[in-house]
Amino acid sequence: QLQLQESGPGLVKPSETLSLTCTVSGASITSGHYYWNWIRQPPGKALEWIGSVSYDGYTYYNPSLKSRLTISVDTSKTQFSLRLTSVAATDTAMYYCAKGYEEWELSSFDYWGQGVLVTVSS
Amino acid sequence: QSALTQPASVSGSPGQSITISCTGTSSDIGAYGYVSWYQQHTGKAPKLMIFDVSNRPSGVSNRFSGSKSGNTASLTISGLQAEDEADYYCSSFTSSSTLLFGGGTKVTVL
Numbered sequence: 086q087l088q089l090q091e092s093g094p095g096l097v098k099p100s101e102t103l104s105l106t107c108t109v110s111g112a113s114i115t116s117g118h119y120y121w122n123w124i125r126q127p128p129g130k131a132l133e134w135i136g137s138v139s140y141d142g143y144t145y146y147n148p149s150l151k152s153r154l155t156i157s158v159d160t161s162k163t164q165f166s167l168r169l170t171s172v173a174a175t176d177t178a179m180y181y182c183a184k185g186y187e188e189w190e191l192s193s194f195d196y197w198g199q200g201v202l203v204t205v206s207s
Numbered sequence: 208q209s210a211l212t213q214p215a216s217v218s219g220s221p222g223q224s225i226t227i228s229c230t231g232t233s234s235d236i237g238a239y240g241y242v243s244w245y246q247q248h249t250g251k252a253p254k255l256m257i258f259d260v261s262n263r264p265s266g267v268s269n270r271f272s273g274s275k276s277g278n279t280a281s282l283t284i285s286g287l288q289a290e291d292e293a294d295y296y297c298s299s300f301t302s303s304s305t306l307l308f309g310g311g312t313k314v315t316v317l
Contacts, residue, residue: 124253124308131210132245132253132296134306145304148208186258192241192300195264197252 087111089182089198097176097205103169107182107198114160115140120185121158121165122194125178133178137191138165145191172205179203211236211297211309218315224285227312229297230278235307237278241300244273244282247311248293256295257282284314292316 093105107121114121123135136146138156146154150169158165169176179202183194212230219225229236229244236242242260245253255264257273260280270285280299284291297309 131311132247132298132308134298134308137306147305148303181252186255186264190241190300191304191306193243193255193258193298194253195255197254200252 087184087196089184089196091180091182091198091201093180093201093203095202095204097172097203098207099173099205100171103167103172103176103203103205105167105180105182105201105203107165107167109163109165109184114158114163114165118188120145120191122183122185122191123156123167124181124183124194126181126200127175127178130178135167135180137185174205177203177205208301208303208305208307211299211307213295213297213309213312215310216313216315218317219284219287220317221287221289223287224283225287225314227282227284227295227297227314229280229282229299229309231280231299231307232278234303235278235299235301236275236280238302239300240275242273242275242280243298244271244280245296245298246291246293247296253296287316289316 120137122137155168179200184196186193186195244257247253261273
């Protein structure tokens with residue numbers, strides 16, 4: 086059974102860098118041509134797509150975050166990561182990692198992590 | 208890019224059918240057959256209910272169905288049950304190779 090687990094600090098200071106890792110277990114990131122994705126949800130608000138990385142490292146980013154965002158994949162560790170610089174209070178959210186449902190398609194997500202709540206505050 | 212437009216809330220009685228709309232543009236919903244729907248219970252991660260406009264993943268009840276007309280997609284829940292009470296989000300692939308979510312719809316079972 087495929088499982089995803091987010092990890093990272095729950096509290097980040099304004100202007101600093103947020104770094105999160107998603108560890109994939111039960112399958113290899115390279116077993117198929119899937120996208121690996123980050124989605125966030127501010128408290129009480131809607132889901133927001135952050136960005137995606139393919140099994141071989143191609144990335145797609147939300148234009149509103151692109152200048153601050155890096156998503157990468159480490160196939161040897163079956164992990165993919167998110168790095169968001171210069172964070173502000175508006176980046177406070179539950180951050181989810183998720184696996185793409187269909188190969189080659191950046192369109193839907195079937196397996197999700199439980200989420201990690203990140204608060205930006207001094 | 209603006210979020211897709213969904214009604215804030217929809218309600219129905221047990222056994223009834225309800226439909227949630229999701230309106231986008233000719234650059235997202237209208238351009239591709241890549242609309243998905245997610246169910247999210249309070250405090251839980253979203254669950255994929257519909258992909259590619261009208262397809263159900265294995266294990267999802269056939270009471271859930273999806274459709275699309277022009278720039279608007281719809282999710283219909285038939286035979287409404289108490290367990291269907293949740294937030295529902297649509298999403299669509301866009302012409303910029305990005306993904307947009309809707310603002311979410313709270314479904315209440317009366």
